Amino acid sequence: MPEAETAYRHAIAIRPDFAESHYNLGIVLHALERLDDAEASYREALALRPQSVEILNNLGGVLQARGLPAQAAELYRRALALRPELSVTHYNLGTVLKSLDCLAEAEVEYRAALALDPRYADARFGLATLLLSFGRYEEAWVEYEARYEPERFVxxxxxxxxxxxxxxxxxxxxxxxxxxxxxxxxxxxxxxxxxxxxxxxxxxxxxxxxxxxxxxxxxxxxxxxxxxxxxxxxxxxxxxxxxxxxxxxxxxxxxxxxxxxxxxxSPAVYLKPDPVLVERWRAKLDTLPPGLRVGLVWKGNPKHHNDAHRSLPSLAVLEPLWQVPGVQFVSLQKGQGEDEAAMPPEGQPLLHLGSEVGDLADSAAIVAQLDLVICVDTAMAHIAGSVGTPCWVLLPAQDIDWRWMHGREDSPWYPGVRLFRQRAQGRWGGVVESVQKALPQRVDTGARAPQMLPPLSLPDAVSR
Known part of the structure; x- marks a missing residue:
């Protein structure tokens, strides 16, 4: 790759008006994930060849990778106006439209790509995830098998x-x-x-x-x-x-x-936490003062393709929740964000258990004893849903996973899940404000009550 970059830059130095050299350099820089440089090269090429569908498509791809789907969609549409039979560009446009929540239009583009190339596995898989998010399972599960075809897929x-x-x-x-x-x-x-x-x-x-x-x-x-x-x-x-x-x-x-x-x-609530682990973690949870026990997870795996959108910037984003009386917070954070949990904000008591958790069996044993879990889109939401603990999931506006569907505050996959959605990408303030307003209702109705023994069976009165 470095040799190719050097060669194309040398060619550009000799002939700066040769669009192909700028375009090919853009391909190399894009592969190296130097997106700003790739964009600059593609734009140079586009200035020289404004009617090139290849340049328009690839520049759209760079903008899409940079998190600029609306700008990418404009370029894809320009390319399709010039060459409507380009299946890859229909697929690309479908993908950015899906991320922009333009779902009906996205379906049209995926189907256009498949009409041109019925064996287009990426388009089949994209259509499948879209249909899953609509709950149109009969067709969706069939198309979801297309994930076995692209060589880059695991x-x-x-x-x-x-x-x-x-x-x-x-x-x-x-x-x-x-x-x-x-x-x-x-x-x-x-x-x-x-x-x-x-x-x-x-x-x-x-x-x-x-x-x-x-x-x-x-x-x-x-x-x-x-x-x-x-x-x-x-x-x-x-x-x-x-x-x-x-x-x-x-x-x-x-x-x-x-x-x-x-x-x-196939009941959603099917996990049975290990009683031994439940007792072990109960001893730690019982150190909390009385109140609603709420587990927190604010970051996911940084290797996840959408982690930049789905994870909160920091624990501090949840600061409004600290003001809700009668709530005791438990950190379930493990890996990314663990350092914040170990040193919580001043004046905010936080029982941090995440660092002591060995695996998901530990997580299930803890979550089963909580009154509520508040988390971003991570495995913890599925743990909570599968042990039957109420869970509030904080969702981004962009590239929402198909299983949380669209426009719903509940989830058909889990009876105890409630969804809080961003109105605009990156704006977590409104989401946290909605959670803050809803939390006192949980304090009033959902706090763990003292366990009472059943009435005693008293012996019959002895006659005197």
Whole structure:
């Protein structure tokens, strides 16, 4: 890459009016993630070739990567006006329109891309996530399988490493061994873990889950699970399994099209915290003064593609909540933001447990004893929803995950979840203000009450 950059810059020095050199330099700089420099090169090229759909499309891609979707959409539209049969640009426009919450228009663009190229996997996957966010599951789950086609997706690698073992596609599982293979995030595994017992009930002789260590203790306790192992161990014995499946494909294979019907067969509240862990964490939680026990998570994994939008800038953003009387806050923050929890704002008591948490089994044992969890879009929302603890999720305005749907304050995936949405990207103040106004109602109605013993059975009066 550095050699290519040098060569293109040399070519530009010799002939500065050669648009192709500026354009190709932009491609190199974009690949190096030097977005400002890439934008400058593409704009130089566009000034020389204003009718080039390639330059318009790629400049749109840089602006999209820089978090400027409206500007990107304008460039994509210009390119399509010149060449409407460009499927990749229809796909790109659909993606930015989806991030701008222009959902009907986004669907039109995805379908236009697929009309031009029915095998366009990225467009199928983009359409799938859009349809999932609408709750149009019958078509959505089918298209969601397109994630196995793009080579850059981790899902494609699953097919490679598990090649001796066929993927389960809905045939009978009676008497067969099934490997459930994690290829998505922790939150995905917790949310879709509700289907494990249902898989076992189909007659699976041995149900093994291969997943990351933070999930091991949690999933071992789930009904129907016979064994939980790391990926390497499952891969080493892959030939011993009759078939494998990703949890994210299970709704398709089970025919999930309706939440009400699905809840009856695969309850959202399915996690059973370990009683030993519950007792261990109860001792720490009981050091809190009386009041509503509220868990907090304000940052997610920094490696997540949308973390810049979904995580709060700092713990200080939640400062208005400190003013609500009768609330005791518990920090569940782990990793990014942990340092803030260890040194909370002056005058704000905060019981920080996140640093002591070993895995998600610990998290579940803590959350099950809280009255409420307030968090950004992380795995903790799924833990709370799956143990039955009320949870308020703070959502960004841009690139909202499909499972939180659109325009709703509740979630059909979890009965105890309430959603607080940004009105404008980056503006968390209004979200926190809404939470601050709602919190006193929880204090009045949801605080953990003292546990009372039942009445005693008194002996009959002795006659004298």
């Amino acid at each position: 899902h494609r690698q699953s097919e490679v490493v598990l090649k001796p073992c066929p993927r389960w596609r809905g045939e009978s599982l009676q008497g067969r061994s099934l490997l459930v293979w994690q290829e998505d995030g922790l939150g995905d595994m917790v949310q879709f873990g509700r289907y494990l017992a249902r898989l076992k009930a189909l007659g699976v002789s041995r149900l093994t889950v291969a997943c990351l260590p933070p999930l091991h203790r949690l999933l071992r306790a789930v009904d129907g699970v016979d064994e939980v192992v790391v990926h390497a161990e499952a891969q080493a014995h892959v030939a011993e399994f009759d078939c494998w499946i990703s949890l994210m494909s299970v709704p398709l294979r089970l025919g999930m099209v309706d939440h009400a019907q699905d809840e009856a067969l």
